[in-house]
Amino acid sequence: PTNVVAHGPCAGWTREYVTREVLLGITIGFAQIPESVAFAYMANIKPPIALHAAWMVGLICSLFGGRPGMVNGATGAFAAIIGTFIPAAGVGENGPGVETLFPSVILAGFLMLFAGAARLERFILLLPQSVITGFCNGLAIVIGLAQLHPFRDAKSHEMKEGAEFWCMLFICLAAMVTMEFLPKLPLKIVKVIPSSLMAIVVACVIEFAIIRPAGLVDRPFDAEKPCLTRLDNGRCLGTMTIKDVSEFTAETRFPIPFFVPYESIKYDLAATQTPQALLKIGIQGVLLMLVGSIESLLTAEVVESFTKTPGNGRKTLLAMGAGNILSGFFGGMGGNAMIGLSTVNCLGGGSGRLAPTTTAVVILVCCVGAYEILNFIPVAALSGIMLVVVLHTFKWFSLKMLATAILPQSMLERLGLKKTVPRYEIVVIFVVTLVANFPKGTNIAYAVFVGSAISAWGFA
Numbered sequence: 001p002t003n004v005v006a007h008g009p010c011a012g013w014t015r016e017y018v019t020r021e022v023l024l025g026i027t028i029g030f031a032q033i034p035e036s037v038a039f040a041y042m043a044n045i046k047p048p049i050a051l052h053a054a055w056m057v058g059l060i061c062s063l064f065g066g067r068p069g070m071v072n073g074a075t076g077a078f079a080a081i082i083g084t085f086i087p088a089a090g091v092g093e094n095g096p097g098v099e100t101l102f103p104s105v106i107l108a109g110f111l112m113l114f115a116g117a118a119r120l121e122r123f124i125l126l127l128p129q130s131v132i133t134g135f136c137n138g139l140a141i142v143i144g145l146a147q148l149h150p151f152r153d154a155k156s157h158e159m160k161e162g163a164e165f166w167c168m169l170f171i172c173l174a175a176m177v178t179m180e181f182l183p184k185l186p187l188k189i190v191k192v193i194p195s196s197l198m199a200i201v202v203a204c205v206i207e208f209a210i211i212r213p214a215g216l217v218d219r220p221f222d223a224e225k226p227c228l229t230r231l232d233n234g235r236c237l238g239t240m241t242i243k244d245v246s247e248f249t250a251e252t253r254f255p256i257p258f259f260v261p262y263e264s265i266k267y268d269l270a271a272t273q274t275p276q277a278l279l280k281i282g283i284q285g286v287l288l289m290l291v292g293s294i295e296s297l298l299t300a301e302v303v304e305s306f307t308k309t310p311g312n313g314r315k316t317l318l319a320m321g322a323g324n325i326l327s328g329f330f331g332g333m334g335g336n337a338m339i340g341l342s343t344v345n346c347l348g349g350g351s352g353r354l355a356p357t358t359t360a361v362v363i364l365v366c367c368v369g370a371y372e373i374l375n376f377i378p379v380a381a382l383s384g385i386m387l388v389v390v391l392h393t394f395k396w397f398s399l400k401m402l403a404t405a406i407l408p409q410s411m412l413e414r415l416g417l418k419k420t421v422p423r424y425e426i427v428v429i430f431v432v433t434l435v436a437n438f439p440k441g442t443n444i445a446y447a448v449f450v451g452s453a454i455s456a457w458g459f460a
Contacts, residue, residue, distance in 0.1 A: 017352070024350045025358020028071055028341050031194035032058075032359060033366055033374070035341075035389070036074045037242065038382040042146035043079035043333060044086040044095035047242065047374075048252040048367070050074040053105075053332030055363040056255070060323035061337070062356035066315025067300040069307055069351045071341040071359055072323070076389070077291040077444065078335055080142040080436075084443045085284050090154040091379065092246030099267045100281050102258040105328030107285030108292065112321030115293060121313035124293050125301070130425040131451040132298065133395045134432025138444050140394035141437050147383040147390075150240065154222075164217045168239045168380040171206050175199040175384030180391070194344075196385050203381030212238045228375070243375035253368050258331035265331065287445040288324075292336035294448065296320055299337035306346035340389060401426050424458035 032054060040050035054073035061072035085104075086095035115121065151160055151168060159165065179199040182190050190198075211217055218235040221227055226247050229237040236244065256262050259269060271277055300311045316337075324334040345355055366374070404412060404419045405426045412418070432451035436444040 013354075018354065020349050021352055021354035022358050024345055024348045025355040026362055027194045027197075027348075028345055028355065029359040029362025029366075031196040031344070032071070032073055032338070032341055033363060034196055034200055034377065034382055034385050035338075036363070037374070037377070038147075038386045039074050039076055039079040040246075040333070041091050041149060041379075041382065042076065042143060042386075043082040044088045044093075045082065045098055045101070045333060046092060046094050046246045046252075048248065049094075049101075049331060049333050050079075051363060051367050052255040052330060053327040053335050055360045055367065056327045056330065056332055057320070057323035057335040058356060058360035058363065060326060061316075061319045062353050062360060063319075064315070064322070065319035066312030066317075067303055067337075068309075068311075068353045069342070069346055069356070070296075070299055070303045070316075071338050071345055071356045072296075072320070072335060073338055073341075073360075073363070074333055074335040075292075075295065075338055076139055076143045076386075076393075077295045078288060078333060079146075080139055081284065081287050081291055081443050081445060082333060083142075083146065084441065085280060088149065090245070091150050091240070092242070097271065097277075097280070099258075099269060099272050100277050100284065101333060102328045102331055103272060103281045104284035104288060105324050105332065105334035107281060107328075108288035108334060109321045109324030109326075109328060111285060111289035112293060112317050112324060114321075115289070116314045116317030116321060119314055121293070121297055121317055124297050125313070127294065127448070127452065128425070128428065128455040130421075130428040131432055131448060131455060132294075133398055134429040134436070134451050135294065135444060135448060136393055136395050137398060137429065137433040138436025138447050140390045141433065142444065143386055143393070144390040145437070147386050150245075150379045150383055164219055164239060167211050167217050168378075171203045171239065171378050171380040172384040172387070174206055175203050175381040176388050178202045179385055179388045199385055200377055200381055203378045203384070204376060207238055207241070207378045208376070240379045241375060242377050242379065245379060248371035248374050250371075253371050255330035255332065257329055287443065288334060290445045290448065292320060292324070292334070293317060295339065296337035299339040299342050302339060303342050303346055306343075307351045309351070340392065398426075398429050402430065422458070424454070428454050428458070 036050045036054045037047045040047040058073045082101060086097055089095040153160055179195040182195045182198055217238050218231055221234050221236050226243055227236040228241050228243045231237050251263055256265055258267055296316055297313055300316055304311050320336055327334045401421060404417050405423050428451045431454060432447040435442050435447035435450050
């Protein structure tokens with residue numbers, strides 16, 4: 001056909017292919033932006049740190065990675081690890097010790113390069129299915145609990161009360177309903193517009209067309225933070241938006257190396273040179289490498305099941321390593337493959353590198369040129385979007401497996417349930433799920449270690 005490119009890196013591309021991939025990339029890009037901001041809140045860092053990481057890691061992995069069709073960026077797995085090392089300092093603020101994050105991300109990148117060069121991806125994929133299920137469940141709970149932060153007072157850490165709480169809850173639920181059920185409507189337009197973007201639109205309509213005009217919410221003004229709309233009595237109008245917690249400005253639109261003094265960057269680099277900080281950097285780097293590699297290689301398998309084309313796990317690790325080194329150097333939180341958005345891409349017919357590359361470019365353009373629009377997004381809407389992600393990340397069939405393990409045989413027969421897996425595998429699933437969250441100080445990487453040890457004992 002005359003519309004097929006015959007030679008060069010674009011060989012085999014058709015007009016239909018380019019159109020489909022570019023539209024998918026734009027759609028996923030607008031879906032990834034609010035997710036990245038929400039992951040920043042979860043990791044106790046400022047949103048620009050996540051957004052710049054999203055396009056950097058996404059661009060490197062989409063161009064040079066071993067799995068075409070896979071979307072990469074700032075993820076919940078990385079945020080779950082980072083949030084255990086950086087204490088909360090209020091929604092949208094950098095927590096104490098944020099300076100150690102960037103060397104940790106760089107270290108994780110070099111470890112990924114080593115794992116790729118040593119072909120260690122073969123061993124990571126040998127993780128038992130029970131550990132993987134527990135990994136997903138634990139990650140879902142970590143993300144879910146993090147969504148409570150916007151509903152707490154930044155100073156007292158108590159749950160907000162009165163009209164502000166109920167309006168935030170309403171926005172959150174409206175965003176959840178929109179994101180979950182809009183794609184199920186039999187309309188062509190909802191197949192093109194990402195549901196997460198529509199959730200943001202609905203939330204903004206509620207905030208700026210109902211809550212603020214009606215004066216339903218006013219809250220105390222914090223002199224240390226900007227206020228989108230300030231009343232004559234000195235209080236702030238409406239629920240919190242991104243501008244109210246961590247404003248996007250012209251100073252944050254370009255990535256700056258974390259060690260370069262700049263108006264928008266005030267990192268205490270001396271804090272990274274103590275023995276305790278160096279140990280923290282080492283541990284955090286290893287854990288980020290572990291969870292990033294696990295989630296990326298699992299996502300690559302999911303994409304392969306859709307596209308029916310083989311991937312290259314070694315190139316996946318090498319590209320992810322390079323992306324994280326670049327991200328850490330420029331003060332980003334790093335990242336890995338995003339299983340949810342990769343699935344969306346494949347379901348939409350995406351199979352090549354063009355769609356994920358377009359996604360990264362969309363995020364870059366929004367950071368550089370459309371950052372002021374991001375300031376108007378209600379924070380509660382981001383919580384709603386992430387709670388839908390939680391619902392789809394958690395493996396609900398594992399609850400049925402738990403029931404078959406603890407209920408008596410007579411009750412199982414009445415319910416029509418059968419024991420289909422060994423009991424120790426069910427133990428592994430729920431031990432990994434629990435250790436990912438409890439006790440304080442543990443995370444999903446430690447949970448994987450514990451689950452793997454129990455599985456090895458069960459196989460012995």
